[in-house]
Amino acid sequence: MRAYAWLIMLILLAACAQAPATASMPSVAPPQATSSLVTAAPGTIACTSVRQPAPTLQGTPPYLRPDDHSEGLADAPVVLVMYGDYQDPSSAAMNALLARLRQAYPEAVRRVFRPLPLINQYDKALLAAQAAEAAARQGAFWPFHDRLLAEQAQWRNLSEADFHAYRQGLARQVGLDVARFAQDLDAPDLQVALLAAREEAQRIGLPGVPLLYLNGEFYPGPWDWNSLSTLVRLQALSARQFSQCPPRLSNLTAPRxxxxxxxxxxxxxxxxxxxxxxxxxxxxxxxxxxxxxxxxxxxxxxxxxxxxxxxxxxxxxxxxxxxxxxxxxxxxxxxxxxxxxxxxxxxxxxxxxxxxxxxxxxxxxxxxxxxxxxxxxxxxxxxxxxxxxxxxxxxxxxxxxxxxxxx
Known part of the structure; x- marks a missing residue:
């Protein structure tokens, strides 16, 4: 929260909408933003620097993993990492919001999804996550992932047998090799990796889903379109900001x-x-x-x-x-x-x-x-x-x- 506290504080002050009622996020109070006086060099105006440095994203940022599911430009100024469960309604709502942000700001936003199946809470949490991972093995993670979450209401109450039929049909609709998809669903390493990710989340104390991180730092909300789109625009603007005071023009030569x-x-x-x-x-x-x-x-x-x-x-x-x-x-x-x-x-x-x-x-x-x-x-x-x-x-x-x- 340190680097983006000033952005979040501005949004918290300006936002009218509240976080979704279904979300179960802890309340986090952002620290006060800081600024620093820039000593005016000869010939410049006296100013105060309030620039938020843009992240340097050359190569893979340290908070991203080689096996992350990522969509967007490698040098995008905003990287949104979401932890979610496919059967969780709040995860579906957040995914729809992040997909909309990616579409609205394709050069500014890179989104990442990390599955965190709540197997003790949802009966098809692991089955749905396995299906998305199987689709990823054919290079179709995002179309399958987005459809799975967007259509959650259609399948979340199905029996396990009916859900098997649903995900086979979805695989066919997004253009997968259905036979290979079915084979990958049973790959031992696929389930092991998902359970390992869940155990890691428990070990580091992630409180639940959905969770959202901005450029490697926890983002507590608000989770509405106006707030997040404002955050994206301001963070994208940071790449254009100046760190020095502008030249002070002579009254005799200044443009009129x-x-x-x-x-x-x-x-x-x-x-x-x-x-x-x-x-x-x-x-x-x-x-x-x-x-x-x-x-x-x-x-x-x-x-x-x-x-x-x-x-x-x-x-x-x-x-x-x-x-x-x-x-x-x-x-x-x-x-x-x-x-x-x-x-x-x-x-x-x-x-x-x-x-x-x-x-x-x-x-x-x-x-x-x-x-x-x-x-x-x-x-x-x-x-x-x-x-x-x-x-x-x-x-x-x-x-x-x-x-x-x-x-």
Whole structure:
């Protein structure tokens, strides 16, 4: 939990859904996340590093085994290891969620399944696990495994004889050599390996199933789609984050204009480096690094603002550093089109920014104001409401690229 405590804490704070009622997971309180002050090198802004290092997955990670059933890229930033039982309803629900994550984020997620048959609780726990292992010997573990769990309600109450017929039929449907499948089911080493895995789980004290590990560390939940997809997006974003403070631009040479090239047209900003030098320096640095490319306006509150600048589109993403607010007395949110840096606390300016759709005096002294829209504000005023994580949210207006213009 140490390396990912900050991610889990954010999700626990933001999640609305609770873990499934059928799950029997222990409650684990994540420790507080930590951050470190980065000493500003000459010519850089002063910032605090909050970067979560991306895992280095060159070769086989130490928490994976040679005989693991694994699906996904070897260098995927998120490796989800699940312990489960084929006859357990909670295991079926979790497997469906992990399969959905793999499909939604094919370049970010690698999933691993380790069978833990509860032979004292379910009458077909070992029989089902043997069938999946027999399918694996023909290179068809995942299609057989996913079907077996997805169709659990069809077979979990069958007699042993009827279950034998079911798994033979499933083998045929996924394209296995049924005769070889039947032969492999009776292979002595197959059952021995499954029982050995169960004994190992008991020896190391695994409390039950399903259990989920993220990059080798226990993940206690929440186990809903929004929470796990948020976790995946944030962990994938960590590979892009920066560990150093961005260069501080001179007021004389800092760009004064920026163009957000969206899929619907350009939004042109006038920047205020004199009043908000750190904010403009960070924005220009991120724009030149391509951080804002393909971002969407992931949150839209009609009559208030449109927010963007988070490639994860969760509302929780950041560039790996934060810096303090800059409040200029002569700049106020007194009109539409003001450009401000979003923060969730005074020292937490990052990459996210918003554009006001009306005067918003309540933002004065709360957010750093660093620019003004001088063209294209009408594009934002027509956007429908949008909230991060909303299942049926309309597509967000996408920023294709950002150009900054020197004075």
């Amino acid at each position: 204009f920026a163009a957000l090239h969206t899929e619907a047209g350009d939004i042109v900003l006038q920047l205020y480096p004199d009043q908000a030098p750190m904010a403009v320096s960070s924005f220009v640095f991120l724009a030149r690094q391509g951080w804002y490319n393909e971002n969407t306006f992931f949150e839209v509150r009609p009559g208030l603002w449109a927010r963007t600048g988070d490639p994860s589109e969760t509302g929780l993403g950041h560039p790996g550093y934060t810096f303090v607010r800059e409040i200029a007395p002569d700049l106020t949110f007194d009109r539409p089109g003001r450009v401000g840096l979003y923060n969730d606390g005074p020292p937490n300016n990052g990459s996210q920014f918003f554009i006001t759709l009306t005067a918003a005096p309540q933002f004065n002294a709360r957010y750093t104001l660093f620019g003004q829209v001088i063209k294209g504000l009408d594009l934002l005023k027509t956007l429908p409401p949008r909230t991060p994580g909303e299942p049926d949210a309309p597509p967000g207006l996408r920023i294709r690229s950002v150009d900054v213009t020197d004075p």
